[in-house]
Amino acid sequence: xxxxxxxxxxxxxxxxxxxxxxxxxxxxxxxxxxxxxxxxxxxxxxxxxxxxxxxxxxxxxxxxxxxxxxxxxxxxxxxxxxxxxxxxxxx
Amino acid sequence: xxxxxxxxxxxxxxxxxxxxxxxxxxxxxxxxxxxxxxxxxxxxxxxxxxxxxxxxxxxxxxxxxxxxxxxxxxxxxxxxxxxxxxxxxxxxxxxxxxxxxxxxxxxxxxxxxxxxxxxxxxxxxxxxxxxxxxxxxxxxxxxxxxxxxxxxxxxxxxxxxxxxxxxxxxxxxxxxxxxxxxxxxxxxxxxxxxxxxxxxxxxxxxxxxxxxxxxxxxxxxxxx
Numbered sequence: 001x002x003x004x005x006x007x008x009x010x011x012x013x014x015x016x017x018x019x020x021x022x023x024x025x026x027x028x029x030x031x032x033x034x035x036x037x038x039x040x041x042x043x044x045x046x047x048x049x050x051x052x053x054x055x056x057x058x059x060x061x062x063x064x065x066x067x068x069x070x071x072x073x074x075x076x077x078x079x080x081x082x083x084x085x086x087x088x089x090x091x
Numbered sequence: 092x093x094x095x096x097x098x099x100x101x102x103x104x105x106x107x108x109x110x111x112x113x114x115x116x117x118x119x120x121x122x123x124x125x126x127x128x129x130x131x132x133x134x135x136x137x138x139x140x141x142x143x144x145x146x147x148x149x150x151x152x153x154x155x156x157x158x159x160x161x162x163x164x165x166x167x168x169x170x171x172x173x174x175x176x177x178x179x180x181x182x183x184x185x186x187x188x189x190x191x192x193x194x195x196x197x198x199x200x201x202x203x204x205x206x207x208x209x210x211x212x213x214x215x216x217x218x219x220x221x222x223x224x225x226x227x228x229x230x231x232x233x234x235x236x237x238x239x240x241x242x243x244x245x246x247x248x249x250x251x252x253x254x255x256x257x258x259x260x261x262x263x264x265x266x267x268x269x270x271x272x273x274x275x276x277x278x279x280x281x282x283x284x285x286x287x288x289x290x291x292x293x294x295x296x297x298x299x300x301x302x303x304x305x306x307x308x309x310x311x312x313x314x315x
Binding site: 011 | 127134200201309312
Protein backbone atom coordinates (compact mmCIF):
# COMPACT_ATOMS: atom_id res chain seq x y z
CA UNK A 1 0.00 0.00 0.00
CA UNK A 2 1.31 3.46 -0.89
CA UNK A 3 1.96 5.57 2.16
CA UNK A 4 -0.07 8.76 2.37
CA UNK A 5 2.14 11.83 2.02
CA UNK A 6 2.31 14.03 5.06
CA UNK A 7 1.73 17.77 4.97
CA UNK A 8 5.35 18.85 4.59
CA UNK A 9 5.95 16.26 1.88
CA UNK A 10 2.99 17.55 -0.12
CA UNK A 11 4.18 21.14 0.24
CA UNK A 12 7.65 20.11 -0.87
CA UNK A 13 6.25 18.26 -3.88
CA UNK A 14 4.14 21.24 -4.98
CA UNK A 15 7.04 23.66 -4.64
CA UNK A 16 9.38 21.28 -6.48
CA UNK A 17 6.92 21.03 -9.37
CA UNK A 18 6.88 24.83 -9.66
CA UNK A 19 10.68 24.95 -9.58
CA UNK A 20 11.05 22.20 -12.20
CA UNK A 21 8.86 24.23 -14.53
CA UNK A 22 11.35 27.10 -14.55
CA UNK A 23 9.55 28.68 -11.63
CA UNK A 24 6.48 29.46 -13.69
CA UNK A 25 3.47 27.19 -13.96
CA UNK A 26 -0.26 27.64 -14.46
CA UNK A 27 -2.64 26.46 -11.68
CA UNK A 28 -4.28 23.65 -13.72
CA UNK A 29 -1.08 21.76 -14.63
CA UNK A 30 0.15 22.25 -11.09
CA UNK A 31 -3.03 20.61 -9.78
CA UNK A 32 -2.54 17.73 -12.22
CA UNK A 33 1.14 17.14 -11.38
CA UNK A 34 0.57 17.42 -7.65
CA UNK A 35 -1.65 14.29 -7.55
CA UNK A 36 -4.13 15.84 -5.16
CA UNK A 37 -7.88 16.17 -5.23
CA UNK A 38 -9.17 19.63 -6.20
CA UNK A 39 -10.27 20.32 -2.67
CA UNK A 40 -6.98 19.28 -1.08
CA UNK A 41 -5.05 21.19 -3.70
CA UNK A 42 -7.11 24.33 -3.03
CA UNK A 43 -6.41 23.99 0.70
CA UNK A 44 -2.67 23.57 0.17
CA UNK A 45 -2.55 26.31 -2.43
CA UNK A 46 -4.19 28.87 -0.16
CA UNK A 47 -1.81 27.83 2.63
CA UNK A 48 1.20 28.33 0.35
CA UNK A 49 -0.05 31.78 -0.65
CA UNK A 50 -0.78 32.72 2.95
CA UNK A 51 2.65 31.61 4.07
CA UNK A 52 4.19 33.44 1.11
CA UNK A 53 5.94 30.35 -0.23
CA UNK A 54 4.45 31.05 -3.68
CA UNK A 55 2.99 34.09 -5.40
CA UNK A 56 0.64 34.64 -8.29
CA UNK A 57 1.65 36.70 -11.28
CA UNK A 58 -0.55 37.73 -14.20
CA UNK A 59 1.09 38.23 -17.60
CA UNK A 60 0.14 40.78 -20.26
CA UNK A 61 -2.41 38.40 -21.75
CA UNK A 62 -4.12 38.10 -18.39
CA UNK A 63 -2.95 34.52 -17.76
CA UNK A 64 -2.25 33.55 -14.16
CA UNK A 65 1.05 31.90 -13.27
CA UNK A 66 2.39 30.56 -9.99
CA UNK A 67 5.96 31.36 -8.96
CA UNK A 68 8.10 30.52 -5.96
CA UNK A 69 9.07 33.30 -3.58
CA UNK A 70 12.48 33.46 -1.88
CA UNK A 71 10.87 31.75 1.08
CA UNK A 72 9.64 29.00 -1.24
CA UNK A 73 13.17 28.42 -2.56
CA UNK A 74 14.44 28.41 1.01
CA UNK A 75 11.88 25.73 1.94
CA UNK A 76 13.12 23.46 -0.86
CA UNK A 77 16.74 24.13 0.07
CA UNK A 78 16.13 23.35 3.75
CA UNK A 79 13.66 20.50 3.29
CA UNK A 80 16.13 17.71 4.09
CA UNK A 81 17.28 19.55 7.20
CA UNK A 82 13.67 20.12 8.28
CA UNK A 83 12.83 16.42 7.91
CA UNK A 84 16.07 15.45 9.62
CA UNK A 85 15.28 17.73 12.55
CA UNK A 86 11.73 16.40 12.89
CA UNK A 87 12.99 12.80 12.82
CA UNK A 88 15.84 13.47 15.21
CA UNK A 89 13.53 14.88 17.89
CA UNK A 90 10.49 12.67 17.17
CA UNK A 91 8.37 15.76 16.47
CA UNK B 92 26.82 44.06 70.35
CA UNK B 93 24.97 42.38 67.48
CA UNK B 94 25.27 38.60 67.17
CA UNK B 95 27.87 37.40 64.64
CA UNK B 96 26.50 36.85 61.17
CA UNK B 97 26.44 33.22 60.06
CA UNK B 98 28.81 33.81 57.13
CA UNK B 99 29.69 30.12 56.98
CA UNK B 100 26.37 29.49 55.23
CA UNK B 101 27.42 31.55 52.25
CA UNK B 102 29.60 29.55 49.95
CA UNK B 103 31.13 31.72 47.19
CA UNK B 104 31.99 28.64 45.15
CA UNK B 105 28.41 27.35 45.37
CA UNK B 106 27.12 30.79 44.41
CA UNK B 107 29.46 31.01 41.40
CA UNK B 108 28.51 27.52 40.26
CA UNK B 109 24.78 28.36 40.55
CA UNK B 110 25.24 31.58 38.59
CA UNK B 111 27.38 29.97 35.91
CA UNK B 112 25.01 27.01 35.58
CA UNK B 113 21.94 29.25 35.35
CA UNK B 114 23.46 31.54 32.75
CA UNK B 115 24.75 28.70 30.63
CA UNK B 116 21.50 26.72 30.70
CA UNK B 117 19.50 29.86 29.89
CA UNK B 118 21.86 30.67 27.03
CA UNK B 119 21.59 27.14 25.59
CA UNK B 120 17.78 27.08 25.89
CA UNK B 121 17.31 30.50 24.31
CA UNK B 122 19.76 29.63 21.57
CA UNK B 123 17.81 26.44 20.78
CA UNK B 124 14.65 28.58 20.65
CA UNK B 125 16.32 31.12 18.38
CA UNK B 126 18.01 28.56 16.12
CA UNK B 127 14.73 26.78 15.35
CA UNK B 128 12.92 30.00 14.44
CA UNK B 129 13.56 29.64 10.72
CA UNK B 130 12.46 25.99 10.59
CA UNK B 131 9.21 26.94 12.27
CA UNK B 132 8.57 30.00 10.11
CA UNK B 133 9.06 27.88 6.98
CA UNK B 134 6.85 24.99 8.06
CA UNK B 135 4.41 26.05 10.80
CA UNK B 136 5.01 22.52 12.10
CA UNK B 137 3.24 22.03 15.44
CA UNK B 138 5.89 19.67 16.79
CA UNK B 139 8.58 22.29 16.18
CA UNK B 140 6.31 24.89 17.78
CA UNK B 141 5.89 22.92 21.04
CA UNK B 142 9.59 21.99 21.04
CA UNK B 143 10.57 25.67 20.79
CA UNK B 144 8.13 26.77 23.48
CA UNK B 145 9.42 24.00 25.77
CA UNK B 146 12.98 25.29 25.53
CA UNK B 147 11.92 28.92 25.90
CA UNK B 148 10.08 27.98 29.12
CA UNK B 149 12.98 25.80 30.29
CA UNK B 150 15.30 28.78 29.86
CA UNK B 151 12.91 31.14 31.63
CA UNK B 152 12.28 28.78 34.55
CA UNK B 153 15.95 28.90 35.58
CA UNK B 154 15.68 32.62 36.34
CA UNK B 155 13.11 32.42 39.20
CA UNK B 156 14.91 29.30 40.42
CA UNK B 157 18.14 31.26 40.70
CA UNK B 158 16.41 34.21 42.38
CA UNK B 159 14.87 31.77 44.88
CA UNK B 160 18.34 30.37 45.58
CA UNK B 161 19.76 33.89 45.90
CA UNK B 162 17.08 35.03 48.32
CA UNK B 163 17.52 31.90 50.41
CA UNK B 164 21.27 32.37 50.65
CA UNK B 165 21.06 36.11 51.36
CA UNK B 166 18.44 35.56 54.06
CA UNK B 167 20.54 33.00 55.86
CA UNK B 168 23.82 34.78 55.33
CA UNK B 169 23.45 38.47 55.78
CA UNK B 170 20.41 38.65 57.97
CA UNK B 171 18.88 41.04 55.46
CA UNK B 172 15.37 42.12 56.21
CA UNK B 173 14.10 40.26 53.20
CA UNK B 174 10.66 38.80 53.93
CA UNK B 175 11.87 35.55 52.45
CA UNK B 176 9.01 33.32 53.55
CA UNK B 177 6.44 35.25 51.54
CA UNK B 178 8.56 37.02 48.92
CA UNK B 179 10.89 34.17 48.04
CA UNK B 180 8.12 31.70 47.50
CA UNK B 181 6.64 33.80 44.71
CA UNK B 182 9.71 32.81 42.72
CA UNK B 183 9.21 29.21 43.71
CA UNK B 184 5.64 29.39 42.35
CA UNK B 185 6.97 30.86 39.09
CA UNK B 186 9.62 28.14 38.91
CA UNK B 187 7.08 25.37 39.31
CA UNK B 188 4.59 26.88 36.89
CA UNK B 189 7.14 27.44 34.13
CA UNK B 190 9.00 24.16 34.62
CA UNK B 191 5.84 22.05 34.68
CA UNK B 192 4.65 23.69 31.48
CA UNK B 193 8.08 23.34 29.87
CA UNK B 194 8.36 19.63 30.57
CA UNK B 195 4.78 18.97 29.46
CA UNK B 196 5.36 20.89 26.24
CA UNK B 197 8.53 18.90 25.64
CA UNK B 198 6.65 15.60 25.99
CA UNK B 199 3.76 16.93 23.91
CA UNK B 200 6.07 17.99 21.06
CA UNK B 201 6.44 14.28 20.24
CA UNK B 202 2.75 13.41 20.66
CA UNK B 203 0.87 16.44 19.31
CA UNK B 204 -0.73 14.34 16.57
CA UNK B 205 -2.35 12.06 19.14
CA UNK B 206 -3.92 14.58 21.47
CA UNK B 207 -6.05 17.62 20.65
CA UNK B 208 -4.00 20.80 21.31
CA UNK B 209 -7.00 22.51 22.95
CA UNK B 210 -7.25 19.80 25.61
CA UNK B 211 -3.49 19.77 26.02
CA UNK B 212 -3.24 23.53 26.59
CA UNK B 213 -6.09 23.48 29.12
CA UNK B 214 -4.75 20.38 30.88
CA UNK B 215 -1.12 21.52 30.99
CA UNK B 216 -1.92 25.00 32.29
CA UNK B 217 -4.30 23.64 34.89
CA UNK B 218 -1.81 21.02 35.97
CA UNK B 219 1.02 23.58 36.15
CA UNK B 220 -1.18 25.99 38.08
CA UNK B 221 -2.20 23.36 40.65
CA UNK B 222 1.43 22.40 41.26
CA UNK B 223 2.54 26.03 41.42
CA UNK B 224 -0.21 27.03 43.87
CA UNK B 225 0.53 23.92 45.96
CA UNK B 226 4.17 24.95 46.12
CA UNK B 227 3.06 28.27 47.62
CA UNK B 228 1.19 26.52 50.42
CA UNK B 229 3.70 23.74 51.09
CA UNK B 230 6.67 26.07 50.59
CA UNK B 231 8.95 23.18 49.92
CA UNK B 232 10.67 22.34 46.63
CA UNK B 233 10.98 18.80 47.94
CA UNK B 234 7.29 17.90 48.20
CA UNK B 235 6.39 19.52 44.89
CA UNK B 236 9.47 18.04 43.26
CA UNK B 237 8.28 14.59 44.25
CA UNK B 238 4.75 15.41 43.04
CA UNK B 239 6.23 16.56 39.71
CA UNK B 240 8.32 13.40 39.52
CA UNK B 241 5.38 11.03 40.08
CA UNK B 242 3.09 12.87 37.67
CA UNK B 243 5.71 13.12 34.95
CA UNK B 244 6.68 9.48 35.21
CA UNK B 245 2.99 8.53 34.88
CA UNK B 246 2.48 10.96 31.95
CA UNK B 247 5.64 9.74 30.28
CA UNK B 248 4.67 6.10 30.39
CA UNK B 249 1.07 6.76 29.34
CA UNK B 250 2.38 8.57 26.28
CA UNK B 251 5.13 6.06 25.63
CA UNK B 252 3.02 2.93 25.80
CA UNK B 253 -0.36 4.39 24.94
CA UNK B 254 0.41 6.36 21.83
CA UNK B 255 3.69 5.18 20.37
CA UNK B 256 3.83 2.58 17.67
CA UNK B 257 7.50 1.89 18.34
CA UNK B 258 7.50 0.67 21.92
CA UNK B 259 11.11 1.45 22.60
CA UNK B 260 13.10 4.39 23.84
CA UNK B 261 14.61 6.52 21.08
CA UNK B 262 17.78 8.52 21.73
CA UNK B 263 15.68 11.66 22.03
CA UNK B 264 13.33 10.05 24.54
CA UNK B 265 16.34 9.16 26.65
CA UNK B 266 17.61 12.75 26.40
CA UNK B 267 14.20 14.11 27.44
CA UNK B 268 14.18 11.70 30.34
CA UNK B 269 17.57 13.06 31.41
CA UNK B 270 16.30 16.64 31.13
CA UNK B 271 13.40 15.68 33.40
CA UNK B 272 15.58 13.83 35.92
CA UNK B 273 18.20 16.57 36.12
CA UNK B 274 15.58 19.26 36.44
CA UNK B 275 14.00 17.45 39.38
CA UNK B 276 17.39 16.86 40.99
CA UNK B 277 18.23 20.54 40.54
CA UNK B 278 15.05 21.31 42.49
CA UNK B 279 16.09 19.01 45.31
CA UNK B 280 19.36 20.94 45.54
CA UNK B 281 17.31 23.90 46.75
CA UNK B 282 16.32 22.03 49.91
CA UNK B 283 18.73 21.37 52.79
CA UNK B 284 21.69 19.26 51.85
CA UNK B 285 20.61 16.09 53.58
CA UNK B 286 19.01 14.92 50.36
CA UNK B 287 21.85 15.63 47.95
CA UNK B 288 25.29 14.72 49.29
CA UNK B 289 27.88 17.49 49.47
CA UNK B 290 29.68 17.92 46.13
CA UNK B 291 27.13 15.83 44.29
CA UNK B 292 25.33 18.98 43.16
CA UNK B 293 28.40 20.07 41.17
CA UNK B 294 28.52 16.72 39.38
CA UNK B 295 24.80 17.01 38.75
CA UNK B 296 25.18 20.43 37.17
CA UNK B 297 27.99 19.25 34.94
CA UNK B 298 26.05 16.21 33.70
CA UNK B 299 22.94 18.37 33.25
CA UNK B 300 24.94 20.84 31.16
CA UNK B 301 26.29 17.97 29.07
CA UNK B 302 22.71 16.82 28.35
CA UNK B 303 21.71 20.33 27.24
CA UNK B 304 24.90 20.64 25.17
CA UNK B 305 24.07 17.37 23.38
CA UNK B 306 20.57 18.67 22.59
CA UNK B 307 22.03 21.99 21.46
CA UNK B 308 24.54 20.19 19.22
CA UNK B 309 21.79 18.04 17.71
CA UNK B 310 19.72 21.15 17.03
CA UNK B 311 22.69 22.94 15.49
CA UNK B 312 23.30 20.02 13.16
CA UNK B 313 19.89 20.52 11.53
CA UNK B 314 19.73 24.31 11.64
CA UNK B 315 22.86 25.31 9.73
